[in-house]
Amino acid sequence: MRRKPSRGSYDRELAHSILDEALSCHLGFAVDGQPFVIPTIHARVGEVLYLHGSRASRALLTLEGGARCCVTVTLVDGLVLARSALHHSLNYRSVVVLGTAREVTDAAEKRSALEAVVEHIVPGRTTEARGPSEADVRSTFVLAVAMDEVSAKVREGPPVDNREDHELHVWAGELPLASGTAAPIPDPELRPGIEVPAYLSGWRR
Amino acid sequence: MRRKPSRGSYDRELAHSILDEALSCHLGFAVDGQPFVIPTIHARVGEVLYLHGSRASRALLTLEGGARCCVTVTLVDGLVLARSALHHSLNYRSVVVLGTAREVTDAAEKRSALEAVVEHIVPGRTTEARGPSEADVRSTFVLAVAMDEVSAKVREGPPVDNREDHELHVWAGELPLASGTAAPIPDPELRPGIEVPAYLSGWRR
Numbered sequence: 001m002r003r004k005p006s007r008g009s010y011d012r013e014l015a016h017s018i019l020d021e022a023l024s025c026h027l028g029f030a031v032d033g034q035p036f037v038i039p040t041i042h043a044r045v046g047e048v049l050y051l052h053g054s055r056a057s058r059a060l061l062t063l064e065g066g067a068r069c070c071v072t073v074t075l076v077d078g079l080v081l082a083r084s085a086l087h088h089s090l091n092y093r094s095v096v097v098l099g100t101a102r103e104v105t106d107a108a109e110k111r112s113a114l115e116a117v118v119e120h121i122v123p124g125r126t127t128e129a130r131g132p133s134e135a136d137v138r139s140t141f142v143l144a145v146a147m148d149e150v151s152a153k154v155r156e157g158p159p160v161d162n163r164e165d166h167e168l169h170v171w172a173g174e175l176p177l178a179s180g181t182a183a184p185i186p187d188p189e190l191r192p193g194i195e196v197p198a199y200l201s202g203w204r205r
Numbered sequence: 206m207r208r209k210p211s212r213g214s215y216d217r218e219l220a221h222s223i224l225d226e227a228l229s230c231h232l233g234f235a236v237d238g239q240p241f242v243i244p245t246i247h248a249r250v251g252e253v254l255y256l257h258g259s260r261a262s263r264a265l266l267t268l269e270g271g272a273r274c275c276v277t278v279t280l281v282d283g284l285v286l287a288r289s290a291l292h293h294s295l296n297y298r299s300v301v302v303l304g305t306a307r308e309v310t311d312a313a314e315k316r317s318a319l320e321a322v323v324e325h326i327v328p329g330r331t332t333e334a335r336g337p338s339e340a341d342v343r344s345t346f347v348l349a350v351a352m353d354e355v356s357a358k359v360r361e362g363p364p365v366d367n368r369e370d371h372e373l374h375v376w377a378g379e380l381p382l383a384s385g386t387a388a389p390i391p392d393p394e395l396r397p398g399i400e401v402p403a404y405l406s407g408w409r410r
Binding site for chain 2: 023024026027028029030033034035036037038039041068069070071072074076079081082083084085086088089090092094096098114115117118121122125126128129130131132136139140158159161165166167168169170171172173174175176177178179180181182183184185186187188189190191194195196197200203
């Protein structure tokens with residue numbers, strides 16, 4: 001979805017829903033022609049992606065200054081088994097964002113970005129967790145990526161085989177993948193008497 | 206893991222196990238300083254990654270010719286809830302591969318790469334699915350990435366909070382994520398009398 005009038009809000013909403021569902025993203029940037037792709041955590045606020053940057057990405061992006069980057073998220077929804085090897089695939093939803101990264105230096109923006117990232121992972125959590133102190137804010141590296149171009153791609157449904165392959169005695173179809181959770185594991189040093197919060201026991205993606 | 210004698214086989218085995226478990230990967234490359242990160246399917250054969258290339262990646266990589274690229278896979282294993290917002294994280298295993306991509310043109314190599322990709326997704330499947338015809342092989346774009354530098358990164362275990370935050374009355378710990386499957390969905394045009402194969406009903410990741 002380039003930002004053209006011909007593409008409607010539907011595509012944008014689709015892209016937003018995929019970005020919001022994904023727990024992690026892949027940040028791509030290039031230094032002297034060498035691309036790097038680093039996984040990190042993100043949150044979308046309007047048309048801006050906030051990323052929790054690593055030391056590596058900081059060092060490299062600082063070199064470049066206002067570097068072009070690409071942020072991609074992918075949700076794998078299932079295996080697609082065709083009758084022919086060639087047409088095997090995955091069902092998935094992905095979004096590719098092209099944009100420019102800048103380091104967030106304003107303390108208030110950084111603070112709200114950090115909260116957005118936590119809320120993105122576990123909605124409701126910031127009502128309870130200790131918010132970032134001034135030292136926390138200073139010590140953290142946050143990137144803001146302006147979503148200049150956004151394209152969503154979705155593959156769903158059954159395999160697509162050549163007509164003549166339909167005669168083969170080979171099972172074909174989809175194996176849906178579902179992400180689930182196991183029981184929460186309390187921190188070994190958790191103080192006694194603190195129950196698992198409802199926003200976590202009801203957590204779903 | 207740069208390929209140094211000081212790094213042992215353990216790291217390499219770890220990286221291999223993560224690459225082999227991941228269903229999809231993210232291929233990063235740059236054109237005129239603009240990075241692109243595209244999700245695709247892969248298979249590892251020794252120290253080579255074979256990727257099922259898209260038309261987009263073909264066009265872009267062809268422009269570059271023997272382009273430097275980065276292939277990253279990430280497995281998200283759980284949510285990490287710290288007492289402080291700042292220390293929230295994910296438990297994950299990731300591998301970053303830096304290498305050079307070449308188009309696979311040899312028919313025999315392409316054929317075995319396609320089979321490796323199918324076996325990577327569903328072990329056992331190539332015993333049953335129709336193998337690639339000569340036309341299939343010609344019509345497919347396969348990339349081979351020599352794994353020149355490989356680094357694996359793993360975060361596991363409980364959150365790491367500042368000592369003074371341990372006094373807070375806030376639940377802290379991990380929420381393990383487990384990938385599961387739903388019942389296989391037969392292709393609507395599946396011929397009657399073809400049962401779900403054992404390699405699929407027993408599929409796990």
